[in-house]
Amino acid sequence: MITVRSWGIAGGLVDGGRTGQMWLGKSRGGAVDLEALALGNRLVGNAPSGSAYESSGGLTMEFGEATTIAITGAVADVSVTNGPPIGWGSVAALPAGATLRIGRLIDGARTYIAVRDTAATRLAIAEPVPRPAPATTIGVWPGPRRDWFDDQAWIALTTSAYVVADTSRVGTRLAGPALQRLQLGELPSEGLVEGAVQVPADGQPIVMLADHPTTGGYPVIAVVDPADIHHVAQAAAGTKLRFSPRH
Numbered sequence: 001m002i003t004v005r006s007w008g009i010a011g012g013l014v015d016g017g018r019t020g021q022m023w024l025g026k027s028r029g030g031a032v033d034l035e036a037l038a039l040g041n042r043l044v045g046n047a048p049s050g051s052a053y054e055s056s057g058g059l060t061m062e063f064g065e066a067t068t069i070a071i072t073g074a075v076a077d078v079s080v081t082n083g084p085p086i087g088w089g090s091v092a093a094l095p096a097g098a099t100l101r102i103g104r105l106i107d108g109a110r111t112y113i114a115v116r117d118t119a120a121t122r123l124a125i126a127e128p129v130p131r132p133a134p135a136t137t138i139g140v141w142p143g144p145r146r147d148w149f150d151d152q153a154w155i156a157l158t159t160s161a162y163v164v165a166d167t168s169r170v171g172t173r174l175a176g177p178a179l180q181r182l183q184l185g186e187l188p189s190e191g192l193v194e195g196a197v198q199v200p201a202d203g204q205p206i207v208m209l210a211d212h213p214t215t216g217g218y219p220v221i222a223v224v225d226p227a228d229i230h231h232v233a234q235a236a237a238g239t240k241l242r243f244s245p246r247h
Contacts, residue, residue, distance in 0.1 A: 001063075001064030001065060002061055002062070002063055002064070002067070002115065003061070003062040003064065004059070004060070004061055004062075005060040005061065005062055005099070006058055006059065006060040007055075007058070007059060008055055008056070008057050008058020008059040008060070008102065009055065009056040009057045009058050010054070010055065010056040010110075010168070010169065011053065011054065011055045011056075011058070011059045012053070012054050012055075013051055013052075013053055013054075014029075014030050014031040014032075014037065014051065014052060014053075014054045015030050015031065015037075015049055015050060015051045015052070016030050016031065016034065016037065016038075016048070016049025016050075017029045017030025017031065017034075017049075017210060018030070022191055022193070027192075027194070027210060027211050027212045027213070028194060028210055029210055029211055030049075030210060031052070031054055031112065031210065032054065032110055032169055032209050032210045032233045033073055033110055033112070033230045033233040033234055034049075034229075034230060035230040036072040036073035036110070036112045036230065036234070037049070037052055037054075037072075037073075037112055037114075039072045039089070039129070040052050040070045040071065040072040040073075040112045040113070040114030041114045042125065043070035043072070043089070043090075043091050043114060043124065043125045043129070044068050044069065044070050044091060044114045044115065044116040044117075044120070044124050045068075045116055045117075045120040045121070045122035045123055045124045045125075046114060046116060046117045046120050046122075047117075050114075050117060051117075052112050052113060052114040052115070053112065053113040053114075053115070054073075054110055054111070054112055055076075055102045055110070055111050055112075055113070056074075056105060056109060056110055056111070057076065057102060057103060057104050057105050057111075058102065058103070059100075059101070059102040059111075059113070060099065060100070060101045060102075061099065061100045061101075061113070062097075062098075062099045062100075063083075063094050063095075063096065063097070063098045063099070063100070064096060064097075065096045066093065066094065066095050066096050067093075067094045067098075067115055067116065068091060068092070068093050068094070068115070068116035068124055069086065069091070069092055069094060069100070069113055069114060069115050069116070070086075070089070070090065070091045070092070070113075070114045070124075071086060071087075071088055071089070071090075071102075071111060071112065071113055071114075072088065072089060072111075072112045072114070073108060073110050073111045073112040073234065074105045074106070074107060074108025074109055074110055074111045074234060074236075075088055075105070075106045075107040075108060075111075075131070076102050076103060076104065076105050076106060076108075076111045077102075077103030077104050077105075077106060078100070078101070078102060078103065079100075079101045079103065080092075080094065080098060080099070080100055080101075081098065081099040081101075082095065082097045082098045082099060083095055083097075083098030083099075083100075086100075087128065088128075088131055089128050089129040089130065089131055090128035090129075091124045091125060091126070091128075100113070105236065107134065107236075108134065108234040108236060109167050109233065109234050109235060109236040110233065110234060134231065134234060134235075135228065135231040136231070136235070136239065136240060136241050136242065137241075137242050137243075137244050138224055138225070138228045138231055138232060138241055138242070138243050138244065139224065139225035139227070139228050139243075139244050139245075139246045140157070140158070140197065140222040140223065140224055140225065140243045140244070140245060140246065141222060141223045141225060141245075141246045142154075142221075142222060142223075142245075143196065143197060143219075143220035143221050143222045143223050144220055145187070145219035145220050145221060146221055146222070147182075148181050148182055148183045148219040148221070149179060149180070149181055149182060149199070149219070149221050150180065150182050152180070153179040153180050153181070153221065154221070154222075154245075156176075156177040156178075156179060157179060157197075157205065157221060157222060157243055158243050158244065158245045160176050160177045160242070161176060161240045161241070161242055162174040162175065162176035162177075162205065162240070162241050162242070162243070163175045163176060163238065163239070163240055163241075164235045164236065164237050164238060164239045164240075164241065165204075165237065166237055167209075167233075167235065167236065167237065168209075168211075169209060169210055169211040170208070170209060170211045170212055170213070171198075171206045171207055171208045171209050171212055172206065172207045172209060172232055172233075172235060173204065173206050174204060174205045174206065174207065174241065175204055176204070176205075177203075178202065178203025178204060179199045179203045179204075179205060179221060180203060181199070181203075181219065183219075186217035187217050187218070187219060188217075189214045189216060189217065190214060191214055192208055192212050192213070192214060192220065193208075193223060194208060194209065194210065194212060194226075194229060195207065195208065195223050195224030195225070195226065195228075195229045195232070196208045196212065196220045196222075196223050196224075197220060197221055197222040197223065197224065198218040198219070198220055198221075199218055199219055199220075199221050200218045205221070205222075206218075207224060207232050209229075209232070209233060210233075222243070225246055
């Protein structure tokens with residue numbers, strides 16, 4: 001039995017999401033950072049896409065029975081009451097009555113707490129894993145509406161630094177050199193993929209994440225390489241990102 005005493009900021013129970021429904025305009029959903037979700041689940045012996053808790057700080061959980069957990073994703077100020085301390089990327093056995101609190105995030109945008117499933121058959125990993133260095137250079141491919149922008153817009157996107165203005169499960173808003181369109185009209189709504197870089201009328205790009213909608217009329221100049229989406233997912237407000245073109 002797990003009792004959530006406080007969901008905090010953007011807290012929720014997530015999994016790998018639901019694929020194969022893009023033709024209905026339905027986004028994947030699930031964990032914003034699939035890499036962190038999979039790592040936490042592997043540490044406790046769950047399937048990589050199994051359920052875990054996602055939080056941007058302030059999540060408080062009380063465990064009614066002995067439980068094995070692991071924490072991945074963003075580095076957070078973590079405290080445990082009535083149980084042992086736990087660090088990033090390591091497995092901890094919490095006794096019944098323990099309370100876990102995820103405080104402010106120190107590095108990153110989303111923390112994941114994986115809890116060993118009662119049906120898990122794999123052994124938990126005994127040794128802690130090192131945290132990979134966060135990447136701020138993100139690969140991008142030309143998007144389906146690249147022709148709505150002149151070459152200077154593409155050059156600006158792929159040579160300038162953009163600062164994360166804010167991030168949510170829907171997308172990450174960036175601030176930097178405005179990307180000017182060649183065409184100023186609005187598009188009919190069309191489907192998006194995760195990682196699509198939309199450009200609204202103000203020229204400031206938005207990178208779509210797990211809960212992205214359809215376009216809403218904004219052209220997509222680029223698409224983040226799938227291998228780098230989790231880096232965007234962990235880019236907190238104030239982080240500088242650069243985009244490297246893939247060919």
